[in-house]
Amino acid sequence: MTRQRLLLVEPDDAVRRVLGRVLSRHFEVTPLATTGSALGRLAEERFDRMVYDATAGELIALRTACERHTNMRVVVIGPADIAATLGGVSLDKPFHTDAILRALA
Numbered sequence: 001m002t003r004q005r006l007l008l009v010e011p012d013d014a015v016r017r018v019l020g021r022v023l024s025r026h027f028e029v030t031p032l033a034t035t036g037s038a039l040g041r042l043a044e045e046r047f048d049r050m051v052y053d054a055t056a057g058e059l060i061a062l063r064t065a066c067e068r069h070t071n072m073r074v075v076v077i078g079p080a081d082i083a084a085t086l087g088g089v090s091l092d093k094p095f096h097t098d099a100i101l102r103a104l105a
Helices: 013-023 035-044 059-068 080-085 097-104
Strands: 005-009 028-032 049-053 073-077 089-091
Touching: 005 013, 005 035, 013 028, 013 049, 013 097, 028 035, 035 049, 035 059, 049 097, 059 080, 073 080, 073 097, 080 089, 089 097
Parallel strands: 005 028, 005 049, 049 073, 073 089
Antiparallel strands: none
């Protein structure tokens, strides 16, 4: 069975490393530091899930990319209004890894 692909956009290196390790138990994870990098990958590849830290910026361009990936489940680490803009759900920091896994289900 093929694992679902997850795009992790997190500007903090330490958080990206730890979260990537946890999520890689359940998904094929592509960890990126910037929204610009994520936009490039979203233009070329298909992802089933995305975890996006709202501090990464470039929300308008990312919203457009998410609209093209209608089946991609989006979890935003940050405010609910940003999650709504991206068609996703939000989590506030700090969060437990179980919470992010439930949000991605």
